[in-house]
Amino acid sequence: MNPYLDIVIRSVAVYVFMVIALRIFGKKELSQLNTADVILILLISNSVQNAMVGTNSSLLGGITAAIALFIINMIFKKIMLNSKFIKDLVQDKPEILVHNGKIYFKSLAKLGITSEELQEAMREHGVEFYKDVKLAMFEIDGSISIISGNDHLKQTHHKRKIHKTLGTLNN
Structure with missing residues (x-):
């Protein structure tokens, strides 16, 4: 398998995992973080980095992972706009x-x-x-x-x- 396609697949899998994890644990908004939230985010980002890029720690590998995350985020937002089922599944109600x-x-x-x-x-x-x-x-x-x-x-x-x-x- 192409190593960069592998990074894309891994990054998308980590993104999906994080969406599910945030939904389960109830995190609604990350704009104001307390100390524990910052530590959690730093540790999570460090723990999933290798899951996304594997042994490829090159600049191109990191950029590939970042681009994959931006694209999957854009696609996910469009899906949420068009699918009430997915939106209801991911977002809480007022x-x-x-x-x-x-x-x-x-x-x-x-x-x-x-x-x-x-x-x-x-x-x-x-x-x-x-x-x-x-x-x-x-x-x-x-x-x-x-x-x-x-x-x-x-x-x-x-x-x-x-x-x-x-x-x-x-x-």
Whole structure:
């Protein structure tokens, strides 16, 4: 087999594995990482590097792996856009956290969101009391969006990122 085709096949296999692993372990968003997340990503990248390039540690081997990852990522995103089944399989659904001032404790518990984290998100959106929340959603990108029912309260577009890792949430 061509050594560069072997790198492409290995890279695609690692990509698919990582998509599945992130779905299983619940990582929704990687834009804000804590120390443990950074360490995990560094260790994972180091552990899968050899799985992708094998014994080929040349510049061309690394570039081949990177190009394969970019292409499979582009293809995967297009598949998710066109296939509701794949999108539903990979992405979580938005969850209601608060509706008309009523807190959905089961959703908070399921997602591992503490009341302190919810209150922090409310403050970031200019909302002080739960009763003023018309709708608080845990979005598919890991953010909490909040709409207040009070016309006098300032609405913001800022979204607080929450990350699920192994069943816990980190800031």
